[in-house]
Each structure stands twice: as C-alpha cells, then as structure tokens.
Amino acid sequence: MVFIMKQYIDNYFNKIKEIIDSLDRSSIEKVAKLIESAYHDEKHIFIIGNGGSAATASHMANDFSKGIKTGTDKHFKTLSLTDNMALFTAIGNDEGYEKVFVDQLKVFLKKDDLVIGISASGNSQNVINALEYAKSHDAKAIGIVGFDGGKMRDIADECIHVKTEHGLYGHVEDMHMLINHLISGYFIERFKKRE
Numbered sequence: 001m002v003f004i005m006k007q008y009i010d011n012y013f014n015k016i017k018e019i020i021d022s023l024d025r026s027s028i029e030k031v032a033k034l035i036e037s038a039y040h041d042e043k044h045i046f047i048i049g050n051g052g053s054a055a056t057a058s059h060m061a062n063d064f065s066k067g068i069k070t071g072t073d074k075h076f077k078t079l080s081l082t083d084n085m086a087l088f089t090a091i092g093n094d095e096g097y098e099k100v101f102v103d104q105l106k107v108f109l110k111k112d113d114l115v116i117g118i119s120a121s122g123n124s125q126n127v128i129n130a131l132e133y134a135k136s137h138d139a140k141a142i143g144i145v146g147f148d149g150g151k152m153r154d155i156a157d158e159c160i161h162v163k164t165e166h167g168l169y170g171h172v173e174d175m176h177m178l179i180n181h182l183i184s185g186y187f188i189e190r191f192k193k194r195e
Contacts, residue, residue: 015168019175022163030158031142032183035064035076038114038140039187045078046108048101048130049118052173054082056118056180063184072191081105081130101130111138119143120172122150131155144179146172 038045045064047057061080068074081104082088091103105115115134117127122145131141132155143149143156147166153159162175 012171015164015171016174019162019164019171020178023175024161027158027160028179028182031144031160032186034114034140034142034158035183036187038112039074039076041112042077043113044108044110045076045114045116046105047078047080047116047118048082048127050082050124050126052169053118053120053124053176054080056173056176057082057116059177060116060118060180060184063180064187067184068187068191070188072188074187074191076187079108098125098129101126102133105130105133105137109134109137109139113139114142115139116142116144117152117156118145118176119150119152120146120169120176122147122152124152128152128155144176146175 035045047061049057058080061078061083064076064078068076081101087104088100091100095103109115113134115130117124117131119127122143128151131143131152134141135155135157140158141156143152143159145152145159146162146164146168148163149159149161153161160179162172164171
C-alpha cells in the first residue's frame with residue numbers, strides 16, 4: 001500500500017474536526033469563569049505539565065501574562081512551574097520527579113489560587129500530586145486532559161476533557177493549545193469591549 005501524504009493530511013484534519021465537534025463547550029466556559037474569578041480576586045494562576053504539555057503550560061502562561069495585556073492593560077498573575085529548569089531539576093534530583101510541582105507550590109500557593117494541570121493521559125503523577133496539594137490547601141484545581149481523562153478528570157474541580165483514543169498525542173496537544181488560544185483570545189476580546 002502506497003503511503004499518500006494528501007490522504008494523511010485529510011485524515012489528520014478530519015480527526016481534529018471530529019474532536020472539536022465532540023468537545024464539551026460548557027467545561028471550557030466553567031474553566032474560563034474560574035480563571036476570570038482568579039483575575040478579579042488578584043489570585044495567582046500556576047500552570048504545569050510534562051513534555052509537550054510543559055511546552056503548552058509555558059505557552060499558556062505567556063499568553064495570559066503578556067498576550068492578554070497587549071492592547072488591554074489587564075494583568076493576569078500567571079506562572080508556569082515548568083520554566084525554572086535549575087529549580088525543576090534540583091527538586092527532581094533531590095526529592096524525586098513526582099515532587100517537582102508540589103515543592104514549588106509549597107512556596108507560592110495561597111488560598112483561592114488556581115492550579116491548571118495539563119496532561120494528555122491525565123495520569124502524570126507529579127501533576128496529580130500538585131492538584132491534590134492545591135485542593136488540600138483551599139486552592140482550585142483545573143485539569144486539561146485527553147484520552148479517557150485519567151485520574152485527573154476525577155480529581156480536578158473543573159476539567160476540560162479532549163476525548164480521543166489512546167496514542168493520538170499530537171491531536172490532544174493540538175487541542176490543548178487551541179483551548180489555550182480560545183480562552184486567552186476570549187479575554188482579549190472581552191477586555192477590549194469594556195474599554
């Protein structure tokens with residue numbers, strides 16, 4: 001069987017369309033409301049993930065810290081806990097990889113802050129530990145997950161679940177980035193209309 005690029009492109013985009021159509025829009029709205037509440041209450045938003053999800057966490061923190069500010073002068077107190085690699089690797093080396101986010105939250109997390117965990121599988125132990133720590137310290141836990149949702153789907157106060165069969169990491173990560181741009185774009189448009 002000849003591998004045809006056009007067919008692969010069509011199949012990839014068709015699958016993305018199917019996933020978009022299956023997304024629970026109300027879960028996105030609930031997460032956006034929690035983010036907006038954190039903004040109005042001047043709470044911090046911490047974003048975490050591993051691998052591709054770490055890159056999404058970093059990108060999301062950038063969009064919420066700088067992207068929304070551009071043209072609106074609105075400041076979200078957002079920080080990706082994946083970005084200080086010296087600290088990240090020191091904790092991983094000395095305390096264990098499962099503690100790389102919790103140990104940072106122990107320093108910074110306050111009541112009613114927000115912790116957003118991103119994971120395709122929903123089963124990343126260091127992210128699960130961080131969400132559980134957040135909830136046990138009166139902070140809100142948000143999950144952005146894929147596949148069957150994993151453990152995070154049930155742990156999180158609110159969860160955006162990108163339902164796909166296992167193995168489609170690219171599709172899940174595409175959707176997680178799209179959700180980031182959707183929510184941050186919503187706030188840019190909303191704040192512009194208020195000015």
